[in-house]
Amino acid sequence: MTKSARLAIAGNADLVMVRQQVRVVAVEAGLSLIDQTKVVTAASELARNALIHAGGGAVDIAIVDDGRRRGLRLSFSDDGPGIPDLDRALTDGYTTAGGLGLGLGGSRRLVDEFDVTSATGKGTTVTVTKWAR
Structure with a gap:
């Protein structure tokens, strides 16, 4: 890893900060504009999930290199209630918070x-990891 940062997720302003920082590091990692948009969208959904479902958490943002390519790795963590049925939570349309139910499954794609x-x-x-192409 050549660069890393940890950001708290405690309120709506932090969601904006996460999106901005992920975009900056995605550019540094060499991701294309399309891949930057994809990873920022995934980060936004995952940060929002941590805030809504767990009351907050944190994200570790890092540039990674596996010897063949560079990329961006994001690790969102929280101390919330957990996900009782992970398979169901990854199914599009399933929601416990009244949203569209696309957060986890959409982020995975x-x-x-x-x-x-x-x-x-x-x-x-x-x-999650997004590799530069």
């Missing part, structure tokens, strides 16, 4: 790598 771990009562961590 926008990135190259997607991993989520969650434990009821212990919180959730979602890690």
Whole structure:
């Protein structure tokens, strides 16, 4: 990793900051404009999920290099209630907050790598990676 940052997600203003910082680091990582837009959209959804469902959390933003390519890795974590049924939560249209139910599944489609771990009562961590092409 050549660059990293940790941002708190505690309110709506933090959602704006997350989007802005992800865009800046995506440019530094060499992502195309289309891939920048995809990863910023995914970041916005995941940050909003942390705020709405867990009351807040944090995101770690890092440029990564696997020896063949550079990319951007985001890891969203919270200490919220967790996701009781992860398979259902990843299904488009499923919502517990009255939204469109596209947050997790939509974010997964926008990135190259997607991993989520969650434990009821212990919180959730979602890690996504978008590689430069």
